[in-house]
Amino acid sequence: MGGFFGAVAGHSVLSDVFFGTDYHSHLGTKSAGIAAYDAQKGLQRQIHNIDNAPFRTKFADVFHELDGTAVIGTINDTDPQPLLIRSRLGRYALVFLGVINNKEELISEYIGGLSAQLGTMSGGDQNTTELVAAYINQKDTFADGIRYAQERIDGTAFILILTEQGTIITARDKAGRLPVHVGQKEDGYCVSFEDFAYEKLGYTTLRELQPGEVVELSTDGLKVLKPGCGRMRVCSFLWSYYGFPTAAYQGVNVECMRCRNGEILAENDAANGNLPQVDCVAGVPDSGTPHAIGYANRSHIPFARPFVKYTPTWPRSFMPPTQIERNRIAKMKQIPVHDLIKDKTLLFVDDSIVRGTQIRETVEFLYESGAKQVHMRSACPPIMYGCKYLNFTRSTGDQELITRAVILELEGEDGLQHLDEYSDGATPRGRRLRQRICEKLHLASLEFQTLEGLQKAIGLDPELLCTYCWTGKE
Numbered sequence: 064m065g066g067f068f069g070a071v072a073g074h075s076v077l078s079d080v081f082f083g084t085d086y087h088s089h090l091g092t093k094s095a096g097i098a099a100y101d102a103q104k105g106l107q108r109q110i111h112n113i114d115n116a117p118f119r120t121k122f123a124d125v126f127h128e129l130d131g132t133a134v135i136g137t138i139n140d141t142d143p144q145p146l147l148i149r150s151r152l153g154r155y156a157l158v159f160l161g162v163i164n165n166k167e168e169l170i171s172e173y174i175g176g177l178s179a180q181l182g183t184m185s186g187g188d189q190n191t192t193e194l195v196a197a198y199i200n201q202k203d204t205f206a207d208g209i210r211y212a213q214e215r216i217d218g219t220a221f222i223l224i225l226t227e228q229g230t231i232i233t234a235r236d237k238a239g240r241l242p243v244h245v246g247q248k249e250d251g252y253c254v255s256f257e258d259f260a261y262e263k264l265g266y267t268t269l270r271e272l273q274p275g276e277v278v279e280l281s282t283d284g285l286k287v288l289k290p291g292c293g294r295m296r297v298c299s300f301l302w303s304y305y306g307f308p309t310a311a312y313q314g315v316n317v318e319c320m321r322c323r324n325g326e327i328l329a330e331n332d333a334a335n336g337n338l339p340q341v342d343c344v345a346g347v348p349d350s351g352t353p354h355a356i357g358y359a360n361r362s363h364i365p366f367a368r369p370f371v372k373y374t375p376t377w378p379r380s381f382m383p384p385t386q387i388e389r390n391r392i393a394k395m396k397q398i399p400v401h402d403l404i405k406d407k408t409l410l411f412v413d414d415s416i417v418r419g420t421q422i423r424e425t426v427e428f429l430y431e432s433g434a435k436q437v438h439m440r441s442a443c444p445p446i447m448y449g450c451k452y453l454n455f456t457r458s459t460g461d462q463e464l465i466t467r468a469v470i471l472e473l474e475g476e477d478g479l480q481h482l483d484e485y486s487d488g489a490t491p492r493g494r495r496l497r498q499r500i501c502e503k504l505h506l507a508s509l510e511f512q513t514l515e516g517l518q519k520a521i522g523l524d525p526e527l528l529c530t531y532c533w534t535g536k537e
């Protein structure tokens with residue numbers, strides 16, 4: 064995944080972009096960068112690897128190095144960005160967030176057609192952002208180039224550009240899977256993934272962009288370069304998992320959605336006779352917690368925190384290189400409250416179950432800490448398809464999903480013809496899936512949110528939501 068922030072005004076906006084970008088630290092852990100435009104200095108840039116230190120620490124000296132009346136920043140899990148591009152459109156800084164499923168095809172088409180060379184990343188991969196620039200540069204204007212690149216890319220393409228004229232051009236992806244908010248204050252404008260980031264800096268929301276819409280921000284205001292063009296399919300996981308609790312997308316706040324979602328889960332359990340006798344309801348921190356609060360409020364079972372994550376010395380941005388070290392650190396972070404675990408029957412709510420490895424480790428840790436029984440609820444339906452639209456860090460190939468692995472165990476490849484039945488807890492296949500996952504993860508019971516429940520908790524027209532990872536429907 065990744066986040067972004069940009070601002071333009073008649074004075075320096077470096078401080079706004081520094082703090083605004085820092086507020087996107089929950090969306091990326093690998094790389095961050097800031098590009099600035101100043102009338103005297105022109106385009107300048109700073110990029111850092113942030114996999115072992117937070118954004119704020121790495122960019123502490125940015126106020127001595129850069130300055131600008133138009134500035135953009137990003138935090139992401141992919142290429143070092145913003146890239147500085149030299150082209151017939153002029154020099155510009157470029158940020159790209161998303162996924163290109165037809166990357167090989169675009170690379171061979173570009174290299175074959177124009178005898179051009181693309182750079183490579185340190186790992187040897189072709190640089191995705193540079194590929195996007197190559198497509199933008201083929202047209203006579205940024206707006207035409209962006210539209211062309213988005214049309215050619217199979218996947219998701221959010222684009223943010225800082226021009227050498229000191230304006231910011233930005234485009235929401237064609238399906239609006241990622242949010243793009245525009246904020247304003249007395250003397251300037253900003254663009255941001257998260258709305259709370261600019262609210263803290265004194266901006267108010269001007270509006271969210273439409274899918275595929277391309278706009279230019281300058282001191283004169285917002286100018287639409289290309290109108291919205293796509294059918295909205297905003298990612299539902301924004302609310303259930305990776306959005307920050309104070310954020311709102313399409314006007315729907317994340318924390319409130321999660322509480323509603325937990326309430327609906329509890330209502331479904333009560334209606335189906337699946338409400339277990341437990342000592343308390345708890346969330347798998349952090350994003351499981353508000354889902355659990357909703358479940359506890361509606362079921363009238365006390366809410367508690369049987370373990371707490373130790374975050375002061377282990378910020379999320381710290382990403383050790385090996386899986387063994389990552390597992391060890393995940394374990395070191397979980398600190399039990401013994402009085403709330405020993406001999407207790409617990410119901411945990413997690414945001415989702417993807418491969419099942421994290422839940423397995425959490426459940427083992429609870430039993431090692433003396434829990435009598437652990438029940439689990441997933442705040443979203445069973446994930447049946449890997450995400451092909453976003454660089455969603457926890458998404459994975461279909462074969463790694465615990466649901467697929469269990470279905471293959473239960474009835475081999477034939478089972479993949481019945482994914483809808485397996486999703487539905489009311490069918491015999493649905494019951495078998497849940498039972499087998501319980502056996503594997505040592506759970507006393509497991510239930511999932513329904514698709515209808517999730518859609519109801521978000522509260523938008525279901526036609527506007529991407530739910531591909533649960534339904535496989537585009």
Ligand code: SF4
Nearest residue numbers: 298299450529531532
């Ligand atoms: S497939 Fe899932 S994670 Fe990917 S964009 Fe759609 S809802 Fe979001």
